[in-house]
Amino acid sequence: MRTLLDRPDREAMAQRLLRASAQKSFDPEVDVDWEQPLVDGMFYMPEHRVSLYGTPLWERMSHAQRVDLSRHEIASTASVGIWFELILLQLLARHIYDRPATSDHVRYALVEVGDECRHSVMFSRMIEKLGCPTYGPGRLAHTLGRLLKSFATGPEVFAAFLIAEEILDAFQRELMIDESVQPLVRRISHIHVIEEARHLRYAHDELGRQMAAASPAARTWARWVVARSAWTVSSHLVHPDAYAAVGLDPRAARRMALANPARRESMRWASSKLVRFFAASDLLSGPGLLLWRRSGLIT
Numbered sequence: 001m002r003t004l005l006d007r008p009d010r011e012a013m014a015q016r017l018l019r020a021s022a023q024k025s026f027d028p029e030v031d032v033d034w035e036q037p038l039v040d041g042m043f044y045m046p047e048h049r050v051s052l053y054g055t056p057l058w059e060r061m062s063h064a065q066r067v068d069l070s071r072h073e074i075a076s077t078a079s080v081g082i083w084f085e086l087i088l089l090q091l092l093a094r095h096i097y098d099r100p101a102t103s104d105h106v107r108y109a110l111v112e113v114g115d116e117c118r119h120s121v122m123f124s125r126m127i128e129k130l131g132c133p134t135y136g137p138g139r140l141a142h143t144l145g146r147l148l149k150s151f152a153t154g155p156e157v158f159a160a161f162l163i164a165e166e167i168l169d170a171f172q173r174e175l176m177i178d179e180s181v182q183p184l185v186r187r188i189s190h191i192h193v194i195e196e197a198r199h200l201r202y203a204h205d206e207l208g209r210q211m212a213a214a215s216p217a218a219r220t221w222a223r224w225v226v227a228r229s230a231w232t233v234s235s236h237l238v239h240p241d242a243y244a245a246v247g248l249d250p251r252a253a254r255r256m257a258l259a260n261p262a263r264r265e266s267m268r269w270a271s272s273k274l275v276r277f278f279a280a281s282d283l284l285s286g287p288g289l290l291l292w293r294r295s296g297l298i299t
């Protein structure tokens, strides 16, 4: 008997994504000029997206210190990106473990795993080129990520994909066309945006099916996991050590950044598409709403 999760349009979607991947994919080893010098005094992300932008602390910082903070913040975000991609590719491998290997749905998942592996190599090279450490999301988030990648099975799997991919995608789409930003970071963002557009279509499509097929209990659980993941991603993109690296008090700077109206507005802007989709998919209700509000992603 054919179930909702095996409808033929699922295969048609996977075939379109496979064709698009064959037409336009990148190898960051050759498609990024790793030898190009970094431009002195140039921001590494749009200035108005740096977490302390507009705060009293920002006003006291020199131009060099602001640029340096943008370098450490983009490296911190990239290291969180690697952490999330390691989670995603394990979730994808588990998603297809029991499915027929000759289906296009499985083939596309394997292509996506390959994309994420190349992205993580690309982010890793960028962090090294920028002379920054791999900050990561912090110990608690790292541990929660271990649970998510090992045990998640329901709609929360593709919802987690979307939280990481949609928010990063919004920032990178803006960054890649901003000529005030370092060319190396713009190129890397451009490559990521093109390949992630396919991942987003796959995840949107699959999440819709999973929610339609899930039991009421599974939906409730998914809403909670999704709220917790959104809070973690929204508040852990910048590691406190990134502030310390530019001579700021890490605790005070983090506190100021999390309360910064400009940063909260940036996060709301970056997650607006995601929030609309989750609301339409019945993922935004229940006790998790409190966490969504605390994260500042919804008001």
Ligand SMILES: [Fe+2]
Binding pocket: 085, 115, 116, 119, 192, 196
């Ligand atoms: Fe990626």
Ligand SMILES: [Fe+2]
Binding pocket: 116, 165, 196, 199
């Ligand atoms: Fe992705």
